[in-house]
Amino acid sequence: xxxxxxxxxxxxxxxxxxxxxxxxxxxxxxxxxxxxxxxxxxxxxxxxxxxxxxxxxxxxxxxxxxxxxxxxxxxxxxxxxxxxxxxxxxxxxxxxxxxxxxxxxxxxxxxxxxxxxxxxxxxxxxxxxxxxxxxxxxxxxxxxxxxxxxxxxxxxxxxxxxxxxxxxxxxxxxxxxxxxxxxxxxxxxxxxxxxxxxxxxxxxxxxxxxxxxxxxxxxxxxxxxxxxxxxxxxxxxxxxxxxxxxxxxxxxxxxxxxxxxxxxxxxxxxxxxxxxxxxxxxxxxxxxxxxxxxxxxxxxxxxxx
Numbered sequence: 001x002x003x004x005x006x007x008x009x010x011x012x013x014x015x016x017x018x019x020x021x022x023x024x025x026x027x028x029x030x031x032x033x034x035x036x037x038x039x040x041x042x043x044x045x046x047x048x049x050x051x052x053x054x055x056x057x058x059x060x061x062x063x064x065x066x067x068x069x070x071x072x073x074x075x076x077x078x079x080x081x082x083x084x085x086x087x088x089x090x091x092x093x094x095x096x097x098x099x100x101x102x103x104x105x106x107x108x109x110x111x112x113x114x115x116x117x118x119x120x121x122x123x124x125x126x127x128x129x130x131x132x133x134x135x136x137x138x139x140x141x142x143x144x145x146x147x148x149x150x151x152x153x154x155x156x157x158x159x160x161x162x163x164x165x166x167x168x169x170x171x172x173x174x175x176x177x178x179x180x181x182x183x184x185x186x187x188x189x190x191x192x193x194x195x196x197x198x199x200x201x202x203x204x205x206x207x208x209x210x211x212x213x214x215x216x217x218x219x220x221x222x223x224x225x226x227x228x229x230x231x232x233x234x235x236x237x238x239x240x241x242x243x244x245x246x247x248x249x250x251x252x253x254x255x256x257x258x259x260x261x262x263x264x265x266x267x268x269x270x271x272x273x274x275x276x277x278x279x280x281x282x283x284x285x286x287x288x289x290x291x292x293x294x295x296x297x298x299x300x301x302x303x304x305x
Contacts, residue, residue, distance in 0.1 A: 001184055004079035004099065006030040007048045011165065012085035014173040015106060016051055019083070022177050026057050027077040030070070032088055033061045066092050074098045081183065083176065084138060096138050101183055103138040106172040108165075109201065110134060110150055112193040115143035116201035120168060121161045123201075125208075125226030127218065128155050131164075133172040135179040137190065146190035148182065151175045160228040209234045213259035217249045217277035232285070235271075237261065245291060246283035254278050268294040 002025045005016055019026060029052035034043040045053075052059050058077075062070045071094050074082070081101035084091070086108075096103045109119035111134040116122075123131040132152040139145040151171050155164055182188050204227070211220055211233050224233045224247045232243040248268075256262060256272040263270040269281040285291045286301075 001025065001101075001180060002027050002078070002080040003180075004028050004030070004074060004077055004082045005048075005052075005085075006082065006087040006089075006091075007085040008032040008046045008088050009086050010047045011108070011169045011172070012087070013047045013051050014169040015083070015085045015176050016048060018173040018177050019180075020055055024180070026052070026055070027079050028058045028060055028073070030060050030062070030087065033063055065089060065095060071095055071098060081180070083180075085172065085176070090142070091138065093140055096140065104148065104179065104183075105136055105138045105143075105145070106176050107134045107136060107143055108168045108172060110152060111136060111143060111147055112195065112198040114199055114201040116203075118204045119201040120165050121201070121204050121226050123155060124159065124161050124164055125222055127222045130154050131168075133168055133175050135175055144193060146192055148179050148188055148190065149175060160225040162229045204231065206231050211235045211244065213271065214274040216275040217273045217279050220273055220279055221247055221249050235281075240287055242287070243285040243291070244281055244283075245285065247279040247281050250278045250280050252278050264298055266295050266298075269298065 003019060005019065005026055007016060008031050016026070016029070029048060031046045031048045031052070034045050036042065037044045049059050049061070060073050064070070074095060075098065079099045082099045082103040084103060084105045091103065107119065109123065110132045114122055114131070130152050132150060134150045135148040137145040137148065151174070153167055153171050209227060209231055211223065224244055227233045228245050232245060234241055235244050250270060253276050254262060254272045255276065258272050258274050260272040261269060262272055262278060267280060270278055271281065272278050281294045283291065284294050284297060286297060
């Protein structure tokens with residue numbers, strides 16, 4: 001099958017890699033323009049672009065999709081199908097209809113739940129027990145197209161955004177390949193989404209990073225793991241803002257005011273939460289410092305003693 005692939009981050013790399021390994025013909029790859037990164041602000045190619053170039057696949061990086069030039073490029077390569085995985089751009093109708101077999105997408109949730117740009121993080125933040133990936137036909141409305149297939153993936157209580165992301169990118173790549181096989185064999189059964197079950201996953205911003213200690217230990221635990229590794233939950237102690245990467249629910253009862261530091265020792269930093277609960281901070285990052293265990297930080301600092 002002749003495929004035009006659209007994707008940008010590491011999540012999409014796994015899918016593109018699988019397509020190469022399965023012997024599909026990747027006629028062209030669309031990806032976001034190179035972005036300046038790090039202190040030197042040097043332009044860096046997206047992970048998808050790097051993989052495509054390693055396979056000598058033509059790469060196209062449009063800044064606009066509605067001026068007709070992107071459509072001309074697609075027509076030049078005459079793909080059978082367009083595959084989109086975390087491209088990061090809204091596709092206009094003419095591009096969605098540019099390939100004979102349509103335009104399909106791998107989305108990191110079980111649709112219609114968590115439509116939007118941050119489905120993995122919101123699933124963890126909300127304490128879901130299971131989520132997964134969906135392949136669907138794309139339409140102009142975001143993540144609203146007919147479902148082709150789904151793969152459920154258990155969301156363990158110990159999963160962070162980072163670890164669950166890694167699980168879903170593998171599951172998504174596998175589902176994509178099986179979906180393309182269904183399409184190629186003419187065995188697709190389209191299923192319309194149930195609009196009464198729709199929920200949304202808006203972009204994650206640093207506005208949700210600060211920990212509200214009046215929340216319960218369960219809520220804070222999910223917040224910390226849902227923002228790990230990025231953008232990271234934050235908490236202030238004695239006027240300094242720390243990033244908090246890992247906490248444990250202690251299961252203890254306390255009558256102390258939420259936000260009170262209960263202990264600071266070799267086990268970490270225990271803080272009172274809402275509902276008479278507490279959490280133990282076991283991994284953090286001090287301002288200007290490196291990510292490290294709370295125990296290691298406390299051995300060299302008396303901030304909480």
